[in-house]
Structures are given as C-alpha cells and as structure tokens.
Amino acid sequence: MSASNPAIKVAFIGMGPRALGALEALVENCMAKSQAIAVSVFDELQLGGAGPNFDPDQSELGLLNTPMRALQIDPSLNLPCGGFNDWQKKLGEPDSDRFASRAELGAYLEQRYRDVVGLSEVLTVTCHKARATALQRDGDHWRVTTETEDYGPFDEILLVPGQPQTKTDDQWATWEDHAEKRDLCCMQAYPDRHVLKAASEWSDRKVGIRGLGLSTFDVLRYLTVGQGGTFENDAYQPSGSEPKCIYAFSLNGQPPFPKPVDGTLDQRFDLKDPEIENFVAALNDAVAEAPDQALTLIFDALVQPAARIGSEMFAGYDVDDIREWLEIERDAPGDQETHEPIDTLRHGITMADGSAPPTVGYVIGQIWRKLQNDIRAGFNSAEKSPETAKAIVGFDEGLKRYSYGPPLSSARELLALIDCKLVSLAVVEDPDIALVRQGWRLIDDKAATVSVMINAVLAPPSLDKITDPMVVKLKSENILRETYEGSGAHTTPDGQVVNADGDVSTGLCVLGRLSLGSVIAVDSVHDCFGASTHRWAEGVSSRMQNR
Structure with missing residues (x-):
C-alpha cells in the first residue's frame, strides 16, 4: 500500500509511551485511508517509546505495579514485537503473576517504537534531539522553536511531555x-x-x-x-x-495496600456484566450532575458489587458499612485507616495473600481498579463542569492507595x-x-x-506549578488554562486545547498527565494505548479532511 494524499505534518513534543500510543493510533487511522504522515519528534532523551520512566538502562529494581496477566497493551497494528506478554514469553518469562521491571517494559516499548517507525507505507519520522521551548501560530499551522532552531509549519502539534518540569515545593x-x-x-x-x-x-x-x-x-x-x-x-x-x-x-x-497475590484470588474481585453495565450507566449520568450528586450516583453503583464480593469472601460487613465508608472517603480519604502503620501493613499483606477477609476499602479499591477503563471511557469523553470533574478525579486519586497498590512481594519486603x-x-x-x-x-x-x-513524592500535574519554558509561555499567552484550580490543562475529549477565552486552539493537543482534570486515571500504561489516543487520531484525520 502506498499513500497518495499530501502528508499530514505532525509534531510530537515528547516520545514516551503515550506518544507511542498516539503515533500507533494515527498510523492505524491513516493506513486505512492511504493517508501519508510526516512526523517530527522533539525529545531531548531519544528514548523512543519508553521515556525516562521506562528507560531500559535503569536497574531491574524498579518494578511495575501491574502483574503480567493484567498488562493488556497489545498493538492493534501488525508489529513484529507483538504484545508485551508475547515478548516476555520469548524471553522465557511466562509467569502471568509476575511483576516485570520498568526496564523490561522499556526495552519492549523501544522495540515497538522501532517497529512502528518501520511502517514506511504511510509514515516518515524525523527525530530532533532537542527541547521544544516555544510554539507559535502560523496561519492555520503551527511552528516549533527549540533552543537553536525553528521548525515547521505543522498541521498538528501533540504535547505529550510525560512529567514536565515542575516548581519545587x-x-x-x-x-x-x-x-x-x-x-x-x-x-x-x-x-x-x-x-x-x-x-x-x-x-x-x-x-x-x-x-x-x-x-x-x-x-x-x-x-x-x-x-x-x-x-x-x-x-x-x-x-x-x-x-x-x-x-x-x-x-x-x-x-498503600498490596494487590492480590495471584490471578485466582484477583478473580474473586471481578464484577459481573450487569454490575459493570450498571456502573457505566451511573457514571454517564454522574458526569452531567453537580459534584455531590455525581459521587452519590457513583457510590450507589459500587454498593451492590461490594456487598456481593464481601459476602462471598466472608468479609463481615454490610451495606450500611459500605455506605458509611464511602461517605467518609468523599470528605476525608484515608480517615478510615486508624490502625498503627505496622498493623495496616500486616493487615494489607494478609488480605492480599487471601489469609484474611477483605475490608470494605480493600474491596472498593479492587473494584475501582478493575473499572479503570470504563471510568476513563465515561469521564474522558464527556462534557462536565469543573466542579464535578474535580470531585470525581479527587475520589479516584484518593483510592489509589488501594487501586494502584504495590506487588505483595514489595509489602512483604x-x-x-x-x-x-x-x-x-x-x-x-x-x-x-x-x-x-x-x-x-x-x-x-x-x-x-x-x-x-x-x-519519593511525585509532584501533581498542576498547570500552575509547571515551570517548563514552553508550557509557561503557552500559559502566559492564555493558550493553556486549568480546568479547575490545581488541575492540568483544559482540553476537549479528543485532546484539543481550550484556551482562556473558552475557544479551541485547533491543531494543538495535549494527552496524559498534563491534562488531568479533563481526563482521569492517567497514571497507567494502559491509558497510554487507550481510547484517548484513538479519539485524538480520529480528530486529526477529521480536521485534515475538513481543512
């Protein structure tokens, strides 16, 4: 297959996992339309696909917090590398309950990036080992300035900086x-x-x-x-x-509370299809409501599965206990944990190895973890008020002590x-x-x-705290603005930036942590290859057809 249309010119600011996911989605979209793409990558590190978090040269001591069985990030493109699980099996690491190192995932992501770049039918990639310091409008296009040169024009710019430079607290x-x-x-x-x-x-x-x-x-x-x-x-x-x-x-x-020890125990926290459907419907209604009512609808959808799972696992709590726990979580996340830290650690270990029944919080946390893709789908694609977005994101962030817990082995260590x-x-x-x-x-x-x-505290992605020169300049020009105080940049569901006047900055997009508040649950490699990247790619294609 060869492309016959003029190439779409896209600048990627950063080329970590999320940029790789976006590139794959764009290639897939354009291959179906025989549309050529000319990509320019601006990244100082040149760790294509991996980024600093998954640098293959780091030690094997930094572990993922997701077991192999749950790392479902297979490419939709036909790539030689296959999925990560296929990659691991070829290396003799077939254990589905194993927590791989970030370096291992980084080596895979770099190979996956090389495989995508090799799809020469529609794609050409030019890499600039440089830091983008400014972006400028150029008619219907954009230009990128680095510390030494000016590049462009580009039809589209995608900001995927991962964890940008932030003001020291x-x-x-x-x-x-x-x-x-x-x-x-x-x-x-x-x-x-x-x-x-x-x-x-x-x-x-x-x-x-x-x-x-x-x-x-x-x-x-x-x-x-x-x-x-x-x-x-x-x-x-x-x-x-x-x-x-x-x-x-x-x-x-x-x-934090460790994840269940293996797939057998983890399956006991699975939701039934009607429970998932009920939650999805509740979330779809919640995003259109005021903050308190939004959380109430979400809580109502969590009560029944939490009660069922607790009963099946002889947990000893009832519906009233669940509602009380959720109400405390609404106002003061973590106030339910009143034991001494060493006792919390020991109890978390026994719940994770199955030797003790789970608490309400542990069950809610595992349910929330299993609903992450549904939560992103319902939240990211919806219009919602800043106040409601803040409430739902806040609930998600608070629950991370359960939903993003470490491997059981780490807690035992x-x-x-x-x-x-x-x-x-x-x-x-x-x-x-x-x-x-x-x-x-x-x-x-x-x-x-x-x-x-x-x-060991990761700075929150507050747009107001970011000191990266390019982001600071975009803020000073009122191109980037917060969704709510303390949030990331305001974007549309397909990632386009909404400026301080409420207008869309056509052709300038943001995906990932830099837009937390417009999107949710971004601290996961799954989200890097999720629906947000496909919405962005479809948006790019649609805008080019209408230009």
Whole structure:
C-alpha cells in the first residue's frame, strides 16, 4: 500500500509511551485511508517509546505495579514485537503473576517504537534531539522553536511531555538549600542510578524518605538489594553496605495496600456484566450532575458489587458499612485507616495473600481498579463542569492507595526490613521536622536525625506549578488554562486545547498527565494505548479532511 494524499505534518513534543500510543493510533487511522504522515519528534532523551520512566538502562529494581496477566497493551497494528506478554514469553518469562521491571517494559516499548517507525507505507519520522521551548501560530499551522532552531509549519502539534518540569515545593526547596549549606545529601528518588551510586557511601548514615507510596518501595530496593542485600523466605539478609537506618514518613503515615497475590484470588474481585453495565450507566449520568450528586450516583453503583464480593469472601460487613465508608472517603480519604502503620501493613499483606477477609476499602479499591477503563471511557469523553470533574478525579486519586497498590512481594519486603530494624516507622506520621547541623530532626512519637533525605513524592500535574519554558509561555499567552484550580490543562475529549477565552486552539493537543482534570486515571500504561489516543487520531484525520 502506498499513500497518495499530501502528508499530514505532525509534531510530537515528547516520545514516551503515550506518544507511542498516539503515533500507533494515527498510523492505524491513516493506513486505512492511504493517508501519508510526516512526523517530527522533539525529545531531548531519544528514548523512543519508553521515556525516562521506562528507560531500559535503569536497574531491574524498579518494578511495575501491574502483574503480567493484567498488562493488556497489545498493538492493534501488525508489529513484529507483538504484545508485551508475547515478548516476555520469548524471553522465557511466562509467569502471568509476575511483576516485570520498568526496564523490561522499556526495552519492549523501544522495540515497538522501532517497529512502528518501520511502517514506511504511510509514515516518515524525523527525530530532533532537542527541547521544544516555544510554539507559535502560523496561519492555520503551527511552528516549533527549540533552543537553536525553528521548525515547521505543522498541521498538528501533540504535547505529550510525560512529567514536565515542575516548581519545587517550598518544603523541599528549603531542604535543598539547607543541604547545600551543610554539605548534606538531598536528592530525588529518580533516576535510580543517582541514588544507587550515592547510597554506596551511606553505610554510616541514617536516611529519610519523604513519602510512603509506590516510589518508596523502589527506593528501599535501591538502598538494600542495590547495595548487595537479599530477600529470602520473607526475611532480609543484609550485606553490611546498607544505611544504618531508613526512616520513611508521609502526611498520614499509612502504607498503600498490596494487590492480590495471584490471578485466582484477583478473580474473586471481578464484577459481573450487569454490575459493570450498571456502573457505566451511573457514571454517564454522574458526569452531567453537580459534584455531590455525581459521587452519590457513583457510590450507589459500587454498593451492590461490594456487598456481593464481601459476602462471598466472608468479609463481615454490610451495606450500611459500605455506605458509611464511602461517605467518609468523599470528605476525608484515608480517615478510615486508624490502625498503627505496622498493623495496616500486616493487615494489607494478609488480605492480599487471601489469609484474611477483605475490608470494605480493600474491596472498593479492587473494584475501582478493575473499572479503570470504563471510568476513563465515561469521564474522558464527556462534557462536565469543573466542579464535578474535580470531585470525581479527587475520589479516584484518593483510592489509589488501594487501586494502584504495590506487588505483595514489595509489602512483604517492607515488613522484613522493619523486622530486621533496617527500616523504622517511628516517625512515620507527618512528623515535625527541624533543620539541624547534622541534617533533619524528625519528631513524631519518637525522634530521629537523618543526614540524607530522598524525595519519593511525585509532584501533581498542576498547570500552575509547571515551570517548563514552553508550557509557561503557552500559559502566559492564555493558550493553556486549568480546568479547575490545581488541575492540568483544559482540553476537549479528543485532546484539543481550550484556551482562556473558552475557544479551541485547533491543531494543538495535549494527552496524559498534563491534562488531568479533563481526563482521569492517567497514571497507567494502559491509558497510554487507550481510547484517548484513538479519539485524538480520529480528530486529526477529521480536521485534515475538513481543512
């Protein structure tokens, strides 16, 4: 097949997994129409398809939080690489319950990108190892400026920067300044190579980790297994090169809940088709309502499946307990978890391995995880008020302690590190923190002083906090604006930017975290290859036909 129409010229700002998904969707759409595409990629890293999060050169210690059986990201194009599960089987890794490393997925995504670029029937790709610093309107087209050159014109520009540069929060900025003055160590959790190298000299130091989410589990592996230690039979065998002690802390001090141990247990949280249909109908109604009524409709659709699953698993709660839990979650996510952090960790492990019945929260969280694609479909494609969008996104974000939980093995590793006193939760819950000559003095029920501080908190994608020069310029020109305070950019369902006047900026689109609020549940590789990318591709094709 050869294309006969003039090529659509598209600039991709970034080429990570979401950009790869969008490129695939565009190629699929244009191949069906024999439409040529000329793509220009602007990305400093040149990690085509993988991006920094899935850099194939990172260590094997950073794990995905989705088991192989649930990584359904097969390409719709006929590519030599096949799906990720096919790729893993060829490498001798067929275990469907296994949690692969981010490096493994990155190697696959890079190959998948190369396979897509090889589809020369309709596609040509030009890569610029450069950072886009500005975008300009040029009649009906757009131009891209880098630090050294100007490119264009382009029919379409797609912004897919992943996690753009963000303003450092006041607390961390103060800590960085303190570390510089006192010759202390204050660093980010990623890239892992920086932590792994620095940690080799920390055997006589105490380390603090700000955050108790998924990134914390990665950091713990960098500081333990990455320094030569091993986990065996739910116990940790130290190498002697680890830090003296590691103190993790967060605002509420509670660890996330691990996912079910295997497919057999996970299936017990599956919804029945009528329950899914009922939820989808409720969500479709909810997005058109005011915030409180929207959440009420969503909660009503969750009660029956949560009650059924709880009954089948002998959970010991009833419908009133479910409704009470949801109402607390509406106003104060996490306030239901009142046990000591170590007890929460142990209880999470027993629920995840099936030796204890699940709580209301655990069941709701697993249900919500299994509904993620339906939630995206109903939310992302709908018109909704900013207030309703904020309420639904807030509920989704709060539930991540369950729905985006770590592998069970990671939770067991944390418990093993606590048992051998390498990790302490003595100052875990929102400690007072004093800056002292030796480092940071953490004070909760007890106190500890650390001379190393690692940030394991991912900055939220608030448009107002982003400092990337290109995004800042687009904001100053009123081209990008928030959907609501603290959200990402306002976009239409097919990703087109809605400017400060409420008008669509034709040909300028955003997908992913940068548009959180217009879209939901973006922190998943599934979303990178989901319906949003196909809506965008269809929009590009439609606009070109009408131009």
